[in-house]
Amino acid sequence: MKFSPPLEQGTLLRRYKRFLADIKTADGHELTIHCPNTGAMTGCAEPSDTVWYSTSDNPKRKYAHTWEFTQTQSGATICVNTGRANQLVGEALHKGAISSLASYQTIRAEQKYGEGSRIDFLLSDASDGAPDAYIEVKSVTLNEAGQGYFPDAVSARGQKHLTELATVRSQGYRAILIYAVLHSEIQNVAPAVHIDGRYAALFEDAKQQGVEVIELFFTLSPHEISNPRTNLKKNT
Structure with a gap:
């Protein structure tokens, strides 16, 4: 961008x-x-x-x-412009820059799902036959000595999204949480248990149920935000 x-x-x-x-x-x-x-x-x-x-x-x-x-x-x-996270992830998806999601032919933003929510991106028509993918995007800027955390305050909305992603996964679809890392010193991301313990517990539950977690790192300059680099968190 x-x-x-x-x-x-x-x-x-x-x-x-x-x-x-x-x-x-x-x-x-x-x-x-x-x-x-x-x-x-x-x-x-x-x-x-x-x-x-x-x-x-x-x-x-x-x-x-x-x-x-x-x-x-x-x-x-x-x-610090939180609106950029969805723009950047959208660009990465359309360019096929996230390898684990590159097979999808149709990308739609802001689709209704869950309990009065809108999913950030809904991917369908995968060339490899993969099920539709529901993607929530979160902007990560809280840094503690290179460790990134989300959220930076108690987030009832974030908690709800984790629950809805787990429900989508139970229905046979892919459910994916993308952390858009928009801080030059953050090296990896973890749920902020010291800030929102409920979110952290729901995050672990969602991973156990098969929700995928992708960290997407960007290079920031006054001219552009570029070079998305992915880190896929393995479910354990």
Whole structure:
């Protein structure tokens, strides 16, 4: 995924009201930008961190600029725009970049399933005869010394998705959880039992029932997000 024009740089002053942040631009002006992340953003939003932001040409937007990346004072680069995860996974699926899913001919986004939910992607018409695949995508940015964790706050929604994936698997379909790793220092991902013990327990149950887990790592730059690399977690 390319940024056109490339992202611009500023310095974070403060994040507030969940959806807003004030930054100082490269030319010294203060600017209010949209923060597309409702999570805790632990380690991703410290004052004086570098902010990389995009600019929309939509005249109807109240805030034309969107916070895309944080570059921490220790040098890590993090994509904080949670909407990018689904875009990136969608691109990877359409390009056949995830080998274990490359046989599917039809890829549909936001399909209804479960109890009032929408699956991020539903894959069908596999050339090798594989059953339809239901895919949930989660953005991972919480880092502790190279270990990534999800979620970064208690997530009832995440818990529900794990239960629904396990149900789909019991019906004979493939059920897949993709962790889109959008932090340059994260090397692998684990459920955050120290944050959401219920999610962690449901994660282990889902794996035991055959839900597949894929970690998808990306390279981040102000020009593009690229080079998806997969790590398939084996069920044990």
